[in-house]
Amino acid sequence: MKKLIKPSLLIFVCLVWAACSNTKYLKPGQKLYTGAEVVINPDSSAKIENQKDVKSDLEAKTRPRPNKSILGLKPKLYIYNVAGEPKKPKGFKHWLRTKVGEPPVLLTEVKLKTNDAVMTSFLISQGYLQNVVTGDTVTKEKTGKAVYTVNTGIRYKIKSITFPKDTGNLTKVINDNKANSVLKVGNYYDLDAFKNERIRIDNDLKEQGYFYFSPDYLILQVDSTIGKSLVDITIKVKDIAPDAGLKPYTIKNINIYPSYSLRRDSVLRKLTPMEYHDFNIYDNRNTFKPRIFDRLVFFKKDELYNRTDHNQSLNRMVNINAFQDVRAEFLPLDSFKNDQLDLNIYLTPLKKNSLTFGVTGTSKSNNFVGSEVKVTQTTRNLFRGAEQLDVSVSGGFETQVSGQQTQNLNSYSFTAEGKLTFPQFIVPFYKPRSTNAFIPKTIASVSYQLLSRGSLYKLNSFKTEFGYNWKENKYKEHTFNPISVNYVQPNLPADSNKQKRLFDSIPGLRYTLEKQFIIGSNYSFTYTNQMEENRRNNIYFNGSIETGGNVWGAFVPKNNTGSKSIFNVPLTQFVRLETDLRNYYKINRNVTWANRLNLGYGYAYGNSSSLPFVRQFFAGGSNDIRAFPARALGPGTYKVNPDQSFADQGGDIKAMLNTELRFKLVSILYGAAFVDAGNIWLRKEDMGTPATATDAAIPGRPGSGFKLRNALSEMAVGTGAGLRVDATIFVIRLDVAFPIRKPYLPEGERWVIDQVAFGSSQWRKDNLVYNIGIGYPF
Incomplete structure (x- = not known):
């Protein structure tokens, strides 16, 4: 251990010297900025709620940020200083100083009043409506820091919440869903909660057809003059909200372009569409079977627009892995004069065939090293229903680089696999229908693998599987293979x-x-x-x-x-x-x-x-x-x-x-x-x-x-x-x-x-x- 102590001590001394030497490069009168410190309610013995987090958030909002440090050292600044001023705006020295290094952050760059205002605004957003922030600088030899004294005052709470009076369909939707409000009596005043409440109301209205409504059409009036550190909140729809945002819209026509590209735009629009259920399909190449859109598009003709169907349709069209570009366009009929929308869906398919090649290296703790090469051929939309066939072939080898060498321990493997994926449930005598945004899959696969352990033995493995994969929601996923067959034959x-x-x-x-x-x-x-x-x-x-x-x-x-x-x-x-x-x-x-x-x-x-x-x-x-x-x-x-x-x-x-x-x-x-x-x-x-x-x-x-x-x-x-x-x-x-x-x-x-x-x-x-x-x- 003594042999290790001396080198370690030398390294430590060198690092400390490097940290201290950063200040010697400063010009006369310059001081290196070391960061900001926030002191909360110094004259009070009581702490505010989550004081550590508030202190951390306030310090993070100060600007400028000091030079980056590791364990108190500033290696990027040290590299900047050691590199020196380059003679040319190129070359290694210039790269080292400008790309790797970092110029010193000086105390003169600190704008105390600007930081005071930023922190004051943040504290107000958290409910400290009477806060006072005062910033000052503290210097020591060639370094300096900013110290901000924060007197928060009492944090305000919500006394009452008033929603718009029920005077029509729009205000009725708002009132019908007010039980789900983010704002609760007794909660702290919180600007983020106010923003989230506007978004919540907007979501509720979007579900009822108000396509052109916006959270900006709502205003939350706050009365903080009622005393006892309480506020009254009144939610109103702005008088300047446009008429288009105040009425619900229904879907008129659903036009689908399954093989869309900008080059073919004018040609596709002139086609006579094929009518299938509620869809008008513009595709003279018959790229996809029409019934696939029953599983991808959730909208129906003459129904109210709603955001759930909008998001689920987009997610399904993206997750089906058949299109490189997906775009949904909602256009009002007759320039907002009526209450109907046309839905145009533009889909650009992925290439039907693609080939991928991969090389991997392995190093195992049992002294084996090796490599594997894998080639995969992917065929999309195999039966015009967005099916995908993946056929892969891979080969690899391993060799033992240490350990027992008396036997031939080189090994190799060969694997061939075919996997066919259907973007739907295929169940005999039953047609289940998934109604969420995630595409259910039916997967059939077959594979063969040969593993050879040199002169010791060989294994032949055959496997086939048939099953289903689906997501219940974004948190829960299920995989069920009712049939799985595996046969292993050793030699x-x-x-x-x-x-x-x-x-x-x-x-x-x-x-x-x-x-x-x-x-x-x-x-x-x-x-x-x-x-x-x-x-x-x-x-x-x-x-x-x-x-x-x-x-x-x-x-x-x-x-x-x-x-x-x-x-x-x-x-x-x-x-x-x-x-x-x-x-x-x-x-x-x-x-x-x-x-x-x-x-x-x-x-x-x-x-x-x-x-x-x-x-x-x-x-x-x-x-x-x-x-x-x-x-x-x-x-x-x-x-x-x-x-x-x-x-x-x-x-x-x-x-x-x-x-x-x-x-x-x-x-x-x-x-x-x-x-x-x-x-x-x-x-x-x-x-x-x-x-x-x-x-x-x-x-x-x-x-x-x-x-x-x-x-x-x-x-x-x-x-x-x-x-x-x-x-x-x-x-x-x-x-x-x-x-x-x-x-x-x-x-x-x-x-x-x-x-x-x-x-x-x-x-x-x-x-x-x-x-x-x-x-x-x-």
Whole structure:
């Protein structure tokens, strides 16, 4: 540790010197501005409500902003100063100073009166109608700051709310919906609430046909002279509101242009439209079947305009993924003299065919690196109903760059997949109709994958699935596949002695290499409010259930041994449950505390004693328990041979808990500190199989079985830290972790936190696990 202290101390001294040296570049009389400080009610011992937030909001509204800093240092300013004045308006020095660096923000740039006025206005909007703000500057050697003293006064509340008198249809709509008002008697005066009330009333009127009404036609008169820090609010429709905004409109004609482009505009308008239900369709190319518009356009002729149908129609036309441009135009008949609108819908289709090509690189914690190439052909509007066919072919390879090198551990994979998506429910003998803004989907897919583990074994996997995906609303999504068929065919070495050595060296591998036939159903439900970024607390929940060989297995006959089988392969029978709950709590603007609870349970019966390998749970890896290699933790207290960590260890039961503190460092660079805990287990311990006259014995995995009383003591725990480059459209992640609890050690010795020794190269080699990932772990 002494070797590390001296370099660390030197770096710290250099950084402090760099921070202090920024002021030496100032000209005589200049002072570096270090920021604003707000002092609220200094003469009062009582705090106002949410004083910390109010103080933070006020300080954020001051201008100018001081130079950006990290841990009190100002690296961008230091770069600006060190680069110096460039001789030419180009070149590296000019780029470094103007693009990377940041000029000093001086105290003379602070406009105290302007900031006083801005903060006064903000406080008034929050209900502090009698506030007083006074700004001043405080200097110290070559630096200075602004100090603003704020006396808020008492925060005003609402005493009464008066809505317009019911004198006609418009005021009747307003009064009929006043129970939904954002404003409540007893609430604080809040300018944002006043704005939201105008928007609410406008929305209510839009639902009743008032297409040309605007929130600007409403005025909220506030009387603050009634005393006792109370206000009366009167809501009125302005006298200057135009006639067009004060009457409801109905839909006259609905004209649809399904293959619109500016180049064809004049030609399309001259066409004789095809009349279908309430629609006039202008399309001489018959691009889409007319009935598709029954699912996309919610308006009907002669009905009142309403915003719900407007938004849902637009959302559906966008979400169907068939158009590159969608535009809806509402035009009044006879220049506002009557109360009817024509609806023109202009749709520009996407290209029918497109080809995408992708290359990905992988680096796994089990010492495998590799790459994959994927080509996807997309055909849109296949049957003129906005269907989409995706056919993809991908190939990849992996090689183990460290660990055991005595075997050929290079592997490769080949995958072919076809997926056909229908933008509607296709259900035999029933035609369900979705009425929200989200497009329901029926998806049929078939795929084949070949995975070769060098000279060890090969796996051939065939899968086909048919099911549905739909959104109940923007928070809830459902996926239901009533039919899912998966057939796995392994190819083992022909040499039986080689098979025996393989199974002896990797207990549990035999489950990977069994023939598997899975026919069943699955359902998953997802709830999330993560799209609401203004929330302080966001959650994500996913729950799924999968069955194999249950309902569909009833149609499978039994063989001579009494087992159900297809093509001489025993039918797998099981029920699998999994839940994933995540919580994201924003401590402040730059710090988030993320947590995840992941539980899984599988019950196999009939022909099966354990879940099929392709449906088992796994532990360890870059998105899991990061202090352990990928899929190499467990089951239970069993420890996999580290030289054979590519042999995945699966289980029937999983329990995992992650907690991670995420914080912004600078720009798009974020840091994280985390703790992961969990493990997997088999429902029944793997006892192995004894030798027979024809087959050799297969070793078991002692300690792999689940016992509720021992589960907590068999949990693995790891901790670590990481860096993330979060550019919004992509996230690159690097984590380093180490175990502090190893479940495979003897009881009483599993906590190893006292053995952590960063200065030991052997400890680092044995314990540090590096993870590179794309996206956040959860």
